[in-house]
Amino acid sequence: MIPSAFDYVAPETLDDAVRALADAGDDAKIIAGGQSLTPVLRLRMNDPSVVIDLGRIPALRGVRDDGDALVIGAMTTHHDILHEPLVREHALLIAEATATIADPQIRHRGTFGGSLAHADPAGDLLASALALGAEMTIAGPNGRRQVAAAEFFEDLFTTSLQPDEILVDIRVPKHSGWTAHYEKFNRTAQAWSIVAVAAAVRVDGGAIAEARVALTNMASVPVRARGVEEALVGRAADAATIRDAAERAAEGTSPAVDGNADADFRSHLARVLTSRAVTAAAGV
Amino acid sequence: MRITVDVDGTRYSDEVEPRMLLVHYLRDQLGKVGTVSGCDTSNCGACTVHLDGRSVKSCSVLAVQADGHEVTTVEGLAQDGTLHPVQEAFHECHALQCGYCTPGMIMQSIDLLEENPDPDEQQVREGLEGNLCRCTGYQNIVKAVQSAAGTMREGSAPQAGGAR
Numbered sequence: 131m132i133p134s135a136f137d138y139v140a141p142e143t144l145d146d147a148v149r150a151l152a153d154a155g156d157d158a159k160i161i162a163g164g165q166s167l168t169p170v171l172r173l174r175m176n177d178p179s180v181v182i183d184l185g186r187i188p189a190l191r192g193v194r195d196d197g198d199a200l201v202i203g204a205m206t207t208h209h210d211i212l213h214e215p216l217v218r219e220h221a222l223l224i225a226e227a228t229a230t231i232a233d234p235q236i237r238h239r240g241t242f243g244g245s246l247a248h249a250d251p252a253g254d255l256l257a258s259a260l261a262l263g264a265e266m267t268i269a270g271p272n273g274r275r276q277v278a279a280a281e282f283f284e285d286l287f288t289t290s291l292q293p294d295e296i297l298v299d300i301r302v303p304k305h306s307g308w309t310a311h312y313e314k315f316n317r318t319a320q321a322w323s324i325v326a327v328a329a330a331v332r333v334d335g336g337a338i339a340e341a342r343v344a345l346t347n348m349a350s351v352p353v354r355a356r357g358v359e360e361a362l363v364g365r366a367a368d369a370a371t372i373r374d375a376a377e378r379a380a381e382g383t384s385p386a387v388d389g390n391a392d393a394d395f396r397s398h399l400a401r402v403l404t405s406r407a408v409t410a411a412a413g414v
Numbered sequence: 415m416r417i418t419v420d421v422d423g424t425r426y427s428d429e430v431e432p433r434m435l436l437v438h439y440l441r442d443q444l445g446k447v448g449t450v451s452g453c454d455t456s457n458c459g460a461c462t463v464h465l466d467g468r469s470v471k472s473c474s475v476l477a478v479q480a481d482g483h484e485v486t487t488v489e490g491l492a493q494d495g496t497l498h499p500v501q502e503a504f505h506e507c508h509a510l511q512c513g514y515c516t517p518g519m520i521m522q523s524i525d526l527l528e529e530n531p532d533p534d535e536q537q538v539r540e541g542l543e544g545n546l547c548r549c550t551g552y553q554n555i556v557k558a559v560q561s562a563a564g565t566m567r568e569g570s571a572p573q574a575g576g577a578r
Contacts, residue, residue: 140478
């Protein structure tokens with residue numbers, strides 16, 4: 131299939147990109163790595179009149195240490211994130227989730243910011259961004275603003291990004307000394323999560339001192355499993371604690387029903403995968 | 415829109431529509447039909463080429479995104495009539511049945527071996543997870559990649575650092 135015709139703009143600075151977006155009107159689409167958008171264009175599920183490519187703006191790429199946080203440029207590829215020691219050291223959960231995305235070719239092109247802005251409920255990075263309390267920096271015609279991950283994801287494929295705004299970078303508070311695991315259930319031929327669980331814990335003296343757990347594809351947006359977190363914190367890092375905590379994984383979720391799973395099965399998966407994810411994260 | 419792309423060591427400059435996919439540019443405009451289009455949905459990896467030395471699925475890249483960059487296809491691997499060690503290994507191990515996935519498998523295998531010159535079987539399978547062989551002929555493909563890895567390690571052993 132061949133996409134519908136569109137005009138193409140490849141600005142070289144963020145300011146130019148914001149201007150190009152404003153000039154293009156409501157019918158423009160931003161292309162980051164293009165690993166979701168290009169298939170969508172080919173299937174003609176979307177036919178923008180203008181495509182604005184962020185691929186020629188070097189300032190949007192890379193990971194930098196900003197004291198108590200890492201700042202990840204929105205156009206940093208999954209591959210670059212996997213090869214960035216800073217991410218492994220201070221935001222291990224993101225590295226673990228990134229490693230499960232699609233395949234090497236797609237990880238070479240796909241970007242951290244593109245995945246978050248696309249907001250596919252089966253996307254693997256959303257839950258990790260939420261669990262670690264990431265904050266999005268967004269640029270628009272009126273300057274910049276910050277939005278917490280908890281407010282950023284609004285609905286299926288919908289974020290708080292306005293049509294004239296661009297995701298610039300993602301500020302991830304450092305979770306140094308935390309251990310993490312991303313446990314995913316998917317069809318082998320399709321790496322999209324049917325359900326997945328992002329878990330990060332800080333174990334201190336055999337007990338779970340802090341825990342962050344978030345779920346992929348258990349609602350139209352990623353959700354924190356707060357019941358699980360409550361049931362973990364302050365207790366011994368052992369199998370009994372994790373088993374009991376994981377029972378609460380589906381609390382407050384609203385899983386979709388589709389060809390892959392019904393709601394009951396998704397809830398079951400959430401409990402089982404939470405148990406596995408926390409077990410692996412805590413090294414039990 | 416005019417683009418300039420280095421493909422297999424030759425510089426091309428062409429007028430293309432922004433919606434043209436890289437795979438169609440390679441095949442229809444440049445006649446590089448060694449790169450095939452398989453699934454149309456970025457699943458199968460048959461269209462894998464290297465863009466600035468990294469494997470990508472050319473059905474999921476616009477030709478205009480390759481402007482100013484370097485593309486290597488399966489047709490650019492052989493040097494002076496000598497097959498690339500991975501091509502040679504696919505031949506020796508009979509790592510194909512119908513052959514449709516082969517160009518993509520070879521391109522991804524080369525990328526994999528650049529990241530990991532000595533992969534075990536599991537690592538080969540994971541490295542090729544974005545490439546589907548609908549004949550299910552994976553066994554010999556894995557063998558070929560490991561055989562090529564051995565050849566390439568031997569070839570690079572005398573050089574410090576093992577750069578290829």
